[in-house]
Amino acid sequence: MRISARTQYALRAAAELAAASPGPLPADKIAEAQGIPRRFLDNILLQLRRAGLLRSRRGPDGGYWLARAPDQISLADIVRIVEGVPEGGDHGGFPGVAGPLADVWDALRDHEQALLSDVTLADITRRSAPLAPPAAATPGSPRP
Template identity: 75%
Template sequence: MRISARTQYALRAATELAAAPPGPVPAEKIAVAQNIPRRFLDNILLQLRRAGLIHSQRGPDGGYWLARPAEEITLADVIMVVEGSPEHSAHGGYPGVAGPLADVWSALRAHEETLLTEITLAHIAKDSLP
């Protein structure tokens, strides 16, 4: 699985929100804490907000916060927003003795998906993987 820089930034920003005390967190604070270019972060936060994973508030006391408890937002939720549905290449099978490789790739994707749906932002923010 390849994780794009955009997806890594989104996961880092969401984790920053998960670890923050209650209340809005300014985008600038997230950008500085996670070393994410501000313009890039603004686009990511907009995407996460439109998907319903975070809320925002404008103004001097504004910022962003998670729309649900961190325990209810998985890494897969964030990845799906940024990357979209995973595209599984349709292997028509490999010839000869390499045939079983298609099953290996399928099993690997299934394990990745299972792991990403089990780990929540709370796990990452608290450094306590399941």
């Protein structure tokens, strides 16, 4: 899986909001804390707000906050908003003996999605995110 800079910035901004005390956090504080270019961040925050993941308030006491509790927002939620829904497993098939590779790519994508779905913003802010492969993986099987 390739994670774009935009998605990485969105994940970092969301983690910053999850760790913030209740109430709005100004975009400039998020940008400064995470080293994200402000104009780029503004577009990301707007996208996350339009998707219903964030709320915002204007004015001197304004800023952004999460629309749900950090333990109710998975990394997959953020990736889906920023990157869109992942494509299906149609690789067009591979010829000959390489045919089974399509199944490997599908399994890899499924494992990535399972891991991102299992890890929440609360896990990230607690610094105890489960980094092991999803439970469906069997011991001794290759890790993605």
